[in-house]
Amino acid sequence: NAGVTQTPKFRILKIGQSMTLQCAQDMNHNYMYWYRQDPGMGLKLIYYSVGAGITDKGEVPNGYNVSRSTTEDFPLRLELAAPSQTSVYFCASSYDQGYEQFFGPGTRLTVL
């Protein structure tokens, strides 16, 4: 099993550009999450999903959108990138809600 995979590993965006961060898991987990990690700030939940077709906002959803058309995939969309979105983004999944979460390797995004 590959676990949770994320692409790309690194990306530089210009202000106002858009992009999609990809996340996939092969553990057949219903629950998936997107976090952002800023230095010294821990992890903040952006969006989560409890299954295909069902998503909801986390603590810091502004400027982001998600979709969940399959159990495996949970892409995160950034529209009109801003410097405040410079961060490391982690996708995670879990079998049970909120319990043991498996994290991907992260995407380091810089917005200039």
Add this chain to the structure above:
Amino acid sequence: QQQVKQSPQSLIVQKGGISIINCAYENTAFDYFPWYQQFPGKGPALLIAIRPDVSEKKEGRFTISFNKSAKQFSLHIMDSQPGDSATYFCAARGTGAGSYQLTFGKGTKLSVIP
């Protein structure tokens, strides 16, 4: 509003020593308290977790101590090794409407020196 406060921010421990990281929470509705370990350039990985109905859980060199009345929990790393050098995050899982969310502490960077 930070609901899980973690200390210290950074910690330097001699090889073979005991590393202690503390967390305090405010929300009494939390029902699961995991610790995650993160190496540079990697995603966090679950290290050990505890539920509030027990006061201590031990897995190898790692122990969680939990004080429900004080709303505090801590991670103890016995016989600390240079390979333990990483950033550690405590977290807490909410119940009810917040049950999908883990609230994370800000992290502790541990350096174990030979």
